[in-house]
Amino acid sequence: MRIVFIGQAPFGAEALNALGRHGEQIAGVITVPDSPQQRQANPVRLAAEEQGLPLLQTGRLKSPEAISWVENLAPDLLVLAFVTSFVPPEMITAARLGGINYHPSLLPKYRGGSAINWAVINGEQETGVTIHFIDEGVDTGPILLQRTVTIAPDDTVKSLYFGKLYPLGITMIGEAVRLLRSGEATATPQNESLASFQPVIRPADTIISWERSTAAIYNLIRGADPSPGATTCLNGTLLLLFDAAPATGQGLPGTVLTADDSSFTVATGDGALAIRTVRPAGAKKMAAGDYLAAGSLSIGARFTTPIIDPAGKPTC
Template identity: 45%
Template sequence: MRIALIGQAAFGADVFNKLRERGQEIVGVFCPPDPPKGKLDPLKEAAQAAGVPVFQPPRMKDPEAEKQMQALNADLGVLAFVTDIVPPQVFNLPRLGSICYHPSLLPKHRGASAINWAVIYGDSKTGLTIFWVDEGIDTGEILLQKEVEIGPDETTGTIYFNKLYPLGVEAVVAAVELIQAGSAPRIPQDHAAATYEPPCDEKVSGMDWNIPGRALYDFIRGCDPQPGATTTWRGEKVKFYNAAYSAACHSHTPGEILEVGPTSLTVAARGGTLKIKRLRTKDLGKVKAEDFIKAKQPQVGERFGT
């Protein structure tokens, strides 16, 4: 089939390469404009290396994107890691429409930060969905889904890179082949069961030391590696990563430093303790706990969240 691929980053590049390996014809690639500084997008590099036309409209809503898509005469549009809004006048142009990869079991966790919120809410499973694109946000008919477990100590980063990234590349290819064979389903979503969460960014990354320790740990896991769970200490903003949780009875105030170890900080939480192995501050950047300890000299009894 003649495929127009819209995407970015390593995921988009891997989808591009895998589709070509399976004999699909990619007639054009859409990816974000080049950054002022830094490396080119991996998808753009892969397309250029293969001699496939690359289009980089400032926004997919711009008239030039519609004209470029129309000129490709594509059979199918494939959205592989898209953060821009693709309008109907673009995604409806391919003869068979367009499909999109989404890292959750739709209709649960619609939105841009599906993996983050699945972890933050303590879900025991998540997955991915390939769906037919429509005018809503992740509301289209389901083509296929794959389920994965969320381990009790996994982070957003480990779930994505170890599970949903590689499984997602294979799922996109499988979906395209189902469409090519004329056997791709269109299963309506149960909109009554849908959930939608906002982007997991700096606006929502603040830690609440009053919630139960396990929930706080889930929040830290869900914000790892981005945006990083945020608290305060000595009047400055601090982010936590690489945490571990232990249920324990104690009488300490949540946020209080209980132990300054050689490679971690142990901090009180409601109904348990957190062991923090990596932190970020404005002056140090993201560092191991031992580097934070050496530079800042935290003391037992000091409190985060003040």
Template identity: 45%
Template sequence: MRIALIGQSAFGKSVLEALIEKGEDEIVGVFAPPTKEGRSPDPISAAARELNVPIYEFKRLRDQEAVDQFKALEPELCVMAFVTDIVPMSMINYPSFGTIQYHPSLLPLHRGPSSINWPIIQGKTETGLTIFWPDDGLDTGPVLMQKKVEIAPEATLGSVYFNKLFPLGVQAMVESVDLVRSGEAPKISQDESQATYESWCKASDVVVDWSSGVETVFNLIRGSDPQPGANTTHNGERLFLYDAAHSSYGSSGHNPGAVVEIGVEKIIIASTDGSIAIGRVRASGGKKIGAAEWAESADLKVGDIFGG
């Protein structure tokens, strides 16, 4: 098949490389975000140039120039691998075999742009990925393929994505292209009665409420690690929290948000029904450093209250 690939970042690059390595189809063009002045090209753009695949960088795929270029390539299938721009239906519907897209959740659960963060924050033990046929809704098209993954008790956003949803997603994309080529790709309607949607997970959405309970706090921090970073305040300054773990220290005698212990590598903070160990932090405008190192620089003391 003649395939046009729309994508970006390391995931899009890996999908491109996997399809090239497979060698069954011709990649007639890659559509990627424009390279900003003074910045390095997006990984998928760099890979396309190295592989001698035509690369097209349009600021907006909705612009007629982008649509015309896409159609001029006469793609038989469009593959969307990590796309944040709005792709017009005139592009999605043009290829004779249609368009398939990767989404890192088990649709119709967790539609939206931060679909890896929210199931972890919500304490779910399972998530997954979906390859689907996009339509004019938001993550609403028929399902081609799904793969489930476990969310381990200590897993973070970073570990779920990089260790599971990333490599499994690349594999699923290649398998899905195989199914399209063979004429065996299903189109299974999503169950709208099970649909959920969450918008972007922003720093303002993951402010720690230390009185909400240790599991809620723990899930909030790990579901936001590394982005956007769960956060609290210390002396009126915002502090982002990473590398959280359950602590054997209880919370008895300590107010929620109180510093229970300052260790060699971690600081321990009380919630209502337990305590959380924090391994790394980042002050606003700063870099991530060890929590104990920051505690020393901030003159943190046992009994100090975060979020007050």
């Protein structure tokens, strides 16, 4: 079965390498162009070159060049692993079996590009990986495979993705290709009555209102970690918060109750949260202890809620 692989990032490279180890026939690889700002070379390009595979680097899957490149390869299947742009219908129909995609949610719930973030923010206790056929919609095609994972109470987007959804996805892509190649695959249409779509998460979506419950704010911080961070204001300046944990304490919401070498505790609407990592505006992430040592925060200081400016960005 001739496969055209489309992907990017380390996940895409690992998926491509796994298909190679399984002996699948990769007719060609499409990935994004190398970025001058990247500290490391494009991992999918490196994986394709190491395997000696035909390679196309493009930022536009809809370009005539990309479509004709795939048509000339006459693939049986497109395999998508970490793809952030739409695959045009002409490219899908160029493959005998169409295309399959990795999506990190239990479709039809949490369609869209920030599925992991929103599942954590909304306090879900489980999520999973879905391998589905692609069509012209956003994560709307029939489901080929689906597996569930637990969202632990202390999971962040980072731990959930790299510890659970990433390795499971690599395994499931290989399994889905094997099922299609052997003729054992069955596809199940998605139940539209259960569908939900969440947009790509932005800083404006992660504003902290300290009057909310500890659980709600904790979920928001976990769901914005490692990016884009949960947004608050201190002394008229934006501050991003990461790496939190429920704590004991009570006070006026937003007030710093305690501080030590590793964290500071902030009052919520019904309790408190310990914050262990921050990112001041224009700076890199730093440990809460270092932020405190710099004299940037003191007990009794109060965080406030940012507002959204006309451009849709948080501001103090």
